[in-house]
Amino acid sequence: MVSRVTRLAERGAGRLPGIVVALTLVFLYTPVLVIGYLSLSPAGQPTIPIDAFSLRWYTAVLTDTRFIRALLTSLGIGVVTATGGTALGLAGAYVIVRSQLPQLARRSIAVIIALPLFVPTVVVAFGIGRASALVGLGYGYLPVILGHLFWVLPFTTFLIAARYAELDDRLSAAARDLGADDRTVFRTITVPLLWPALMASVLFAFALSFNEFLITFFLAGSSVTTVPLEIFGKVRIGATAFLNAASVLVIVVSAVAAGVASTLRRPV
Amino acid sequence: MSVANTPGRLRDWLVAGSPLLLALALGVFPLLTLFVESIGPGLGGENYAEVLSPLYRGALLYSIGVGVGVTAVCLAVAYPITYWIAHRCPDRYRLIALVSVTLPLWLNYVVLNYAWVWILARGGVVNRILVGTGLLDSSLDLLYNNISMGIGFVYIYLPYVVLTMYVSMERLDYQLIEAARDLGASDVRVFLDIVLPRTLPGAAAATLIVYARIAGAFATPEILGSPGNVMIARLVVQAFRQYTNYGFAAALSFVFLLLVLGTLGLGALSPRVRRELRQW
Numbered sequence: 001m002v003s004r005v006t007r008l009a010e011r012g013a014g015r016l017p018g019i020v021v022a023l024t025l026v027f028l029y030t031p032v033l034v035i036g037y038l039s040l041s042p043a044g045q046p047t048i049p050i051d052a053f054s055l056r057w058y059t060a061v062l063t064d065t066r067f068i069r070a071l072l073t074s075l076g077i078g079v080v081t082a083t084g085g086t087a088l089g090l091a092g093a094y095v096i097v098r099s100q101l102p103q104l105a106r107r108s109i110a111v112i113i114a115l116p117l118f119v120p121t122v123v124v125a126f127g128i129g130r131a132s133a134l135v136g137l138g139y140g141y142l143p144v145i146l147g148h149l150f151w152v153l154p155f156t157t158f159l160i161a162a163r164y165a166e167l168d169d170r171l172s173a174a175a176r177d178l179g180a181d182d183r184t185v186f187r188t189i190t191v192p193l194l195w196p197a198l199m200a201s202v203l204f205a206f207a208l209s210f211n212e213f214l215i216t217f218f219l220a221g222s223s224v225t226t227v228p229l230e231i232f233g234k235v236r237i238g239a240t241a242f243l244n245a246a247s248v249l250v251i252v253v254s255a256v257a258a259g260v261a262s263t264l265r266r267p268v
Numbered sequence: 269m270s271v272a273n274t275p276g277r278l279r280d281w282l283v284a285g286s287p288l289l290l291a292l293a294l295g296v297f298p299l300l301t302l303f304v305e306s307i308g309p310g311l312g313g314e315n316y317a318e319v320l321s322p323l324y325r326g327a328l329l330y331s332i333g334v335g336v337g338v339t340a341v342c343l344a345v346a347y348p349i350t351y352w353i354a355h356r357c358p359d360r361y362r363l364i365a366l367v368s369v370t371l372p373l374w375l376n377y378v379v380l381n382y383a384w385v386w387i388l389a390r391g392g393v394v395n396r397i398l399v400g401t402g403l404l405d406s407s408l409d410l411l412y413n414n415i416s417m418g419i420g421f422v423y424i425y426l427p428y429v430v431l432t433m434y435v436s437m438e439r440l441d442y443q444l445i446e447a448a449r450d451l452g453a454s455d456v457r458v459f460l461d462i463v464l465p466r467t468l469p470g471a472a473a474a475t476l477i478v479y480a481r482i483a484g485a486f487a488t489p490e491i492l493g494s495p496g497n498v499m500i501a502r503l504v505v506q507a508f509r510q511y512t513n514y515g516f517a518a519a520l521s522f523v524f525l526l527l528v529l530g531t532l533g534l535g536a537l538s539p540r541v542r543r544e545l546r547q548w
Contacts, residue, residue, distance in 0.1 A: 017349070017351050017352035017356060018352055020345060020348040020349055020352070021348070021352045021353070021365070024345065024426070025368060025369070027423070028368075028427075030387065030393070031380060031383035031384055031386070032372075032375075032380075034383060034386050034387060034393055035383045048386075088286055088287045089287070092287040094280075094283055095280060095283055095288075100277050100280050101277065101280050101281065105284075109284055112288065112296065113288075113291045115295040115296070116295065117476065117477050118476050118480050119295070119525060119528075120481065120483060120484025120501075120524065120525065121480075122484040122485075122486055122500065123299075123302070123484060123504075123524060123525050124299075126298075126521055127298025127301055127302045127521070128298045129508060130298065130301050130514060130518070131294075131298040131301040146290070146293075150291065150294035153287060207374045211374075211375065211378075214501075217505070218505075218508065228376055228378050228379075231376070231378050231379060232487060235378065236490070243382065244386075247379040247383065250376050251375050251376070255374065257374060262367050
């Protein structure tokens with residue numbers, strides 16, 4: 001009897017991981033689907049179930065100058081951060097994985113780059129805000145972009161470093177033996193082999209920047225408004241139809257970046 | 269392997285310069301600025317004395333508690349998920365399973381948390397279902413408490429934990445598990461003796477990535493939490509935006525930072541974690 005109970009319990013435990021995965025998928029996607037569904041309601045304060053289907057609020061969002069300006073600001077900052085953050089990440093990855101610097105220097109550089117991961121964002125953001133005021137940089141686009149670069153740097157660096165570490169060093173050595181200088185080796189061997197990782201880094205850095213809220217909140221001042229700031233301001237006023245449609249549009253932008261990233265294939 | 273040469277080293281330092289400068293200017297310099305502001309004006313410890321008053325002590329402990337609690341829940345859920353994806357999932361579905369579970373990582377957390385308002389509100393999905401099916405007579409207050417805030421946090425940070433832990437879980441040799449099973453080990457023993465020790469580095473890395481961000485979060489408690497339970501980020505934001513008492517906010521940030529690093533260090537001190545981390 002006892003052994004039968006244990007056996008049943010064990011069989012249950014064997015199924016547990018699969019059940020957790022299924023429940024997690026429901027947990028993760030229900031809110032997104034609910035927002036998508038509600039965004040199609042014509043009502044100003046939608047109720048569940050919605051009365052009719054309409055794209056009225058999407059039109060409202062896309063003709064709202066404030067929102068469009070915030071969207072363009074976010075896209076612009078995102079593109080600058082994605083390219084700049086990836087270039088810096090490539091430099092960081094090279095230094096950590098391949099450089100001739102002493103082990104201790106490489107480790108220390110890795111820890112300093114990883115700082116925004118283990119220091120609470122609010123502390124970093126507040127510190128950057130005060131430091132920026134102290135050196136006379138103040139608030140606005142430049143501090144926000146610098147803050148975003150700093151925030152994406154550990155992600156781009158370690159993403160590229162993981163791929164860099166897998167590269168066969170003998171390929172570069174062979175190219176060098178055939179007379180290529182360092183720059184040629186980098187341009188014709190290293191970058192092409194790292195290309196998928198670099199593209200993934202650009203896309204992920206763009207998503208991180210496009211969605212970043214707290215650092216922007218401290219550094220934007222009154223002149224810069226990004227989409228997350230705009231949405232947070234509206235959430236505080238209350239859940240409205242405008243916000244639902246705006247949320248869906250924001251989700252679509254990041255999902256496109258994620259979708260493109262998932263199609264990237266490694267060469268060889 | 270080429271011998272280290274001086275021009276190579278110089279060039280490597282130049283390459284290191286740009287990311288390092290950014291990380292120092294925006295990571296280390298601001299922390300020093302905060303520290304200097306926190307002890308001023310006049311080298312008094314007044315700011316720190318105020319931070320340690322019962323009012324703020326509560327907020328500090330609450331933030332740390334939320335950080336520890338949510339991280340623990342994320343890890344507990346991530347274990348079966350990563351185990352299933354790495355060792356049970358049919359090969360051709362593995363990538364899509366991993367992508368599906370980690371996709372929300374790309375999405376905006378302000379938007380995602382806001383979406384939960386529609387799930388948990390009085391006229392929201394959950395209450396509609398409970399009342400509609402006759403399980404309840406009237407709607408429940410599910411929003412603006414520790415539970416709704418916890419759900420919001422897990423929702424945002426679970427994908428990060430899953431992605432980080434997956435690397436360790438994938439490296440775990442499934443033959444070890446089979447061998448243990450053949451020798452008669454129960455699921456619990458397999459988990460405690462094989463899965464847990466071998467995936468501890470992944471769990472530690474995941475904790476490192478999410479714990480500080482949860483404890484110092486601002487948006488999630490504002491959108492889904494109880495207005496009465498104050499986390500540190502709100503105090504810092506208030507001080508930054510409304511008052512000019514930067515010294516106090518800086519001291520608060522610093523004490524909070526030390527607590528976060530201290531609790532992370534405490535975890536790393538446990539001999540078992542330390543032994544596993546050394547393998548990295």
